[in-house]
Amino acid sequence: MSEPILSVKDLSVAFDTEAGRVQAVQDLSYQVRRGEALAIVGESGSGKSVSSLAVMGLLPKGAQISGDIELMGKKIFTMSDRQLSDLRGDTISMVFQDPLSALTPVYRIGDQISEVVRIHHPEVSKQKASERAIELLEAVGIPEPRRRAQQYPHEFSGGMRQRVMIAMAIANEPELIIADEPTTALDVTIQAQVMALLKSAQEMLGAATILITHDMGVVAGFADRVLVMKDSRLVETGDVEQIFYEPREQYTRDLLSAVPRIDQGADSESRSVAGSAMRTVAEVATSDDTTPREQRPTVLEVEDLHRVYPITKGAVVRRKVGEQRAVDGISFDIREGECMALVGESGCGKTTTLMEIMQLRTPQQGEIRIDGRPTGGLSRAERAKLRSEVTLVFQDPMASLDPRMPIGDILKEPMRVQGYSAQRMNERVEWLLKTVELRPEHASRYPTEFSGGQRQRVGVARALACDPKLIILDEPTSALDVTVQAGVLALLADLKTRLGVSYLFVSHDLSVVRHISDRISVMRKGRIVESGPTHQVFENPQHEYTKELLDAVPIPDPKVARTRGGTVIDAEAFQGNSHDETPSEQGSVRA
Amino acid sequence: MARFISIRVLTYVILVFLATSFAYLLAASLMHPEDVLYPPAAPKPVPEATAQAYMNARNINPDVPLFQRYANWLGGLVRGDFGVTTGTNKEMRPVLTVLSERIPISLRLVVLGTVIGTVVGVVVGMVTAVRRRSIGDRSATLLSFVLVSLPTPVVILVVQQINQAIQNRTGYGLPAINPVNPLLHGWDAFVYESKALVMPTIVLAVLAAASYSRYMKVTTLDVLGSDYLRTARAKGLTRGKAMNRHGLRMALIPMGQYFAFAIGAAFTGSLFVELMFNWQGVGRYVISAISMADINGTAAVVLYTGVLTLLSATLADFLQGLLDPRIR
Numbered sequence: 001m002s003e004p005i006l007s008v009k010d011l012s013v014a015f016d017t018e019a020g021r022v023q024a025v026q027d028l029s030y031q032v033r034r035g036e037a038l039a040i041v042g043e044s045g046s047g048k049s050v051s052s053l054a055v056m057g058l059l060p061k062g063a064q065i066s067g068d069i070e071l072m073g074k075k076i077f078t079m080s081d082r083q084l085s086d087l088r089g090d091t092i093s094m095v096f097q098d099p100l101s102a103l104t105p106v107y108r109i110g111d112q113i114s115e116v117v118r119i120h121h122p123e124v125s126k127q128k129a130s131e132r133a134i135e136l137l138e139a140v141g142i143p144e145p146r147r148r149a150q151q152y153p154h155e156f157s158g159g160m161r162q163r164v165m166i167a168m169a170i171a172n173e174p175e176l177i178i179a180d181e182p183t184t185a186l187d188v189t190i191q192a193q194v195m196a197l198l199k200s201a202q203e204m205l206g207a208a209t210i211l212i213t214h215d216m217g218v219v220a221g222f223a224d225r226v227l228v229m230k231d232s233r234l235v236e237t238g239d240v241e242q243i244f245y246e247p248r249e250q251y252t253r254d255l256l257s258a259v260p261r262i263d264q265g266a267d268s269e270s271r272s273v274a275g276s277a278m279r280t281v282a283e284v285a286t287s288d289d290t291t292p293r294e295q296r297p298t299v300l301e302v303e304d305l306h307r308v309y310p311i312t313k314g315a316v317v318r319r320k321v322g323e324q325r326a327v328d329g330i331s332f333d334i335r336e337g338e339c340m341a342l343v344g345e346s347g348c349g350k351t352t353t354l355m356e357i358m359q360l361r362t363p364q365q366g367e368i369r370i371d372g373r374p375t376g377g378l379s380r381a382e383r384a385k386l387r388s389e390v391t392l393v394f395q396d397p398m399a400s401l402d403p404r405m406p407i408g409d410i411l412k413e414p415m416r417v418q419g420y421s422a423q424r425m426n427e428r429v430e431w432l433l434k435t436v437e438l439r440p441e442h443a444s445r446y447p448t449e450f451s452g453g454q455r456q457r458v459g460v461a462r463a464l465a466c467d468p469k470l471i472i473l474d475e476p477t478s479a480l481d482v483t484v485q486a487g488v489l490a491l492l493a494d495l496k497t498r499l500g501v502s503y504l505f506v507s508h509d510l511s512v513v514r515h516i517s518d519r520i521s522v523m524r525k526g527r528i529v530e531s532g533p534t535h536q537v538f539e540n541p542q543h544e545y546t547k548e549l550l551d552a553v554p555i556p557d558p559k560v561a562r563t564r565g566g567t568v569i570d571a572e573a574f575q576g577n578s579h580d581e582t583p584s585e586q587g588s589v590r591a
Numbered sequence: 592m593a594r595f596i597s598i599r600v601l602t603y604v605i606l607v608f609l610a611t612s613f614a615y616l617l618a619a620s621l622m623h624p625e626d627v628l629y630p631p632a633a634p635k636p637v638p639e640a641t642a643q644a645y646m647n648a649r650n651i652n653p654d655v656p657l658f659q660r661y662a663n664w665l666g667g668l669v670r671g672d673f674g675v676t677t678g679t680n681k682e683m684r685p686v687l688t689v690l691s692e693r694i695p696i697s698l699r700l701v702v703l704g705t706v707i708g709t710v711v712g713v714v715v716g717m718v719t720a721v722r723r724r725s726i727g728d729r730s731a732t733l734l735s736f737v738l739v740s741l742p743t744p745v746v747i748l749v750v751q752q753i754n755q756a757i758q759n760r761t762g763y764g765l766p767a768i769n770p771v772n773p774l775l776h777g778w779d780a781f782v783y784e785s786k787a788l789v790m791p792t793i794v795l796a797v798l799a800a801a802s803y804s805r806y807m808k809v810t811t812l813d814v815l816g817s818d819y820l821r822t823a824r825a826k827g828l829t830r831g832k833a834m835n836r837h838g839l840r841m842a843l844i845p846m847g848q849y850f851a852f853a854i855g856a857a858f859t860g861s862l863f864v865e866l867m868f869n870w871q872g873v874g875r876y877v878i879s880a881i882s883m884a885d886i887n888g889t890a891a892v893v894l895y896t897g898v899l900t901l902l903s904a905t906l907a908d909f910l911q912g913l914l915d916p917r918i919r
Binding site: 168 | 823
């Protein structure tokens with residue numbers, strides 16, 4: 001084994017906040033060797049990001065740090081900001097979580113990349129540095145790099161911005177790359193591309209990498225070694241196989257077993273612990289299939305639904321210059337006690353679809369029927385009544401509960417609208433809280449006193465308040481940690497079988513959907529490209545796009561994950577042998 | 592682009608026209624220049640015909656219907672004639688001439704003070720945000736709040752008194768009031784005028800800096816917590832360089848709006864400065880015009896400030912576009 005590039009010894013980081021001292025990291029020790037890929041895994045608040053910012057020397061001023069970090073033999077806590085700046089971007093570089101905000105909006109992409117070259121190599125001319133930026137853009141797979149380098153960040157998509165971040169990170173051939181949740185904000189197909197790019201960039205440079213993530217699936221395909229953190233402390237560290245196949249600590253086991261898997265149906269061959277807890281969710285979700293689907297009443301029918309937004313130009317006189325077909329003729333139906341999942345990547349029209357349903361009005365084109373009644377012909381009173389039958393659980397449990405209302409009032413509000421008596425409301429609040437596995441005395445507390453998972457349970461309870469027939473779940477678990485997500489999914493599956501409600505489960509995550517839904521519709525660019533029973537769509541996908549989506553979902557089993565490939569970095573372009581369209585211009589610059 | 596500009600100019604012309612028309616109609620219906628000309632307690636009554644001729648010549652005759660006078664005034668406006676001054680002095684000077692004398696005086700005062708004040712405010716705001724909770728930040732914050740809460744005349748008096756105290760001690764000092772000294776010529780006059788400009792500029796700059804440092808501090812604090820600044824640091828820029836190269840421009844984007852409107856607002860803000868330093872600027876003129884029931888003068892000043900405000904708005908948009916490629 002080669003020398004460690006980075007060694008962290010007894011690192012502790014604390015912040016003084018208004019609520020007192022908060023320990024973000026405690027007694028963390030680890031080493032990273034040359035060329036090694038280490039994954040630091042943990043749920044929110046585990047201290048994984050803070051520990052990596054400490055390595056970069058980028059902790060905020062108020063942080064109280066103890067311990068030692070040695071980077072290639074240099075103790076970074078003894079170095080000044082100037083000395084550290086010489087290392088950052090050159091010896092050690094970082095890819096951040098949110099590519100949408102990580103680039104300065106007012107500078108051109110090319111200039112932002114060439115800046116990192118020029119900071120550490122001031123002798124390189126401006127012209128040469130921008131040529132280098134174009135090579136780097138080509139290396140990370142940006143088409144038309146010469147034109148793209150002249151553009152601003154807002155003209156790039158999220159995935160492309162993350163490629164730009166990677167281009168900046170590899171520009172000076174660093175010894176260590178830290179990637180902090182590099183794909184959390186990205187769609188699953190883009191995530192697969194970015195992770196493959198990061199992996200191949202690391203292999204090309206022979207750089208050590210630290211991947212910080214909460215996603216076990218991403219870890220399996222990327223890391224050599226895994227370090228699990230919980231509540232600011234190290235839980236377990238080991239080779240990726242050991243962690244996935246024979247975890248020693250209970251927490252690691254819990255974390256893994258809560259990971260949803262798309263390959264669940266065809267399991268048994270996988271030795272990975274991952275997903276074991278989710279199997280029970282799937283069992284609960286499918287246990288009651290007694291009446292055949294065709295004989296059950298239809299709760300929601302959507303027929304040939306269209307929603308077209310005009311694209312207008314001009315401030316005084318608006319002219320229509322085009323149209324955005326957000327929903328382009330989709331049809332589906334949901335039967336009683338059924339969970340139908342609407343899956344697609346951002347911008348595919350899932351949210352528009354559910355907004356059209358929740359409006360309870362005549363759609364632009366097509367028809368929506370709830371319980372067999374078209375929403376178009378409803379009177380105001382009927383529409384208000386229907387609001388109790390079709391309810392919604394929102395994505396963000398922090399934002400969707402009024403922070404100034406106690407939980408009890410939040411739950412009573414929909415009942416009050418429907419004219420329930422006070423006595424009945426109190427009884428129901430107690431029942432609802434018990435149903436979502438909270439305690440009745442929680443009714444007098446405020447949302448801020450609850451964790452994310454508990455708040456989402458309150459959100460579900462509110463949706464259940466007036467005995468709805470259909471609950472629309474808009475990405476109900478995407479803001480939650482994986483162990484919490486498992487609990488909420490188990491609750492939803494249980495409610496479905498016990499109460500017989502139907503779900504329309506809108507999600508971008510195929511692996512989550514696998515465990516809870518009976519049927520799946522895959523949406524792309526406003527159309528449903530494939531629809532069918534869950535096991536059929538997963539085991540025998542028909543449409544090209546469905547296959548692409550399934551291939552992109554990471555699998556939390558190192559052996560399986562390694563067999564999958566993806567886009568690779570363009571090493572030729574990185575070395576400067578660009579296959580650009582303008583060789584003569586290129587040559588003259590180089591000469 | 593040409594289309595965009597022509598639409599914008601057209602809307603501006605309409606806006607200025609409406610604002611000025613309202614001002615004229617209000618002034619013409621509420622002000623009574625005849626009372627100023629011939630007070631009720633006049634020792635000797637003026638013959639009716641003389642009074643009528645006098646007021647007709649100035650288009651301020653209350654016996655002529657309001658809209659007739661408005662039409663007369665509009666006719667003049669189209670030809671570039673803003674009417675003549677009215678009031679206690681009977682010289683009938685064209686309002687345009689009066690304004691063209693006074694506008695440069697005000698501009699000299701306001702532009703310099705605002706530019707210095709904004710630059711100082713931006714620098715102070717940025718430094719106090721970066722060095723948050725330091726002694727420098729605390730004292731700058733305290734000082735700017737004191738300045739913002741003090742009435743302008745108090746600030747002026749303090750500056751004048753400091754100057755006076757220095758003059759008493761050392762014998763050297765700046766001219767206390769009056770922007771020009773009619774007794775001096777050539778180089779001496781220039782020196783005197785420059786010296787006379789110092790104190791009013793200090794007052795305007797200090798007041799502008801006090802409020803702009805507050806705005807700038809807030810926008811800089813936003814920028815300090817941003818991801819792109821962290822990226823810039825991760826690229827290897829030191830704290831200061833990252834702030835100058837990436838943070839400053841982002842913090843300035845919202846400031847563009849404040850800055851441009853500062854120029855518009857400074858014309859009203861310079862009122863006390865003009866009064867207390869005895870500058871014959873536009874602010875002083877509008878005060879006297881209103882007190883003498885000078886309808887034409889009042890309407891003309893409204894037109895002037897309207898044009899200035901809209902020019903400021905254009906400047907604000909221009910700055911915004913310059914700083915932020917996203918809205919180009």
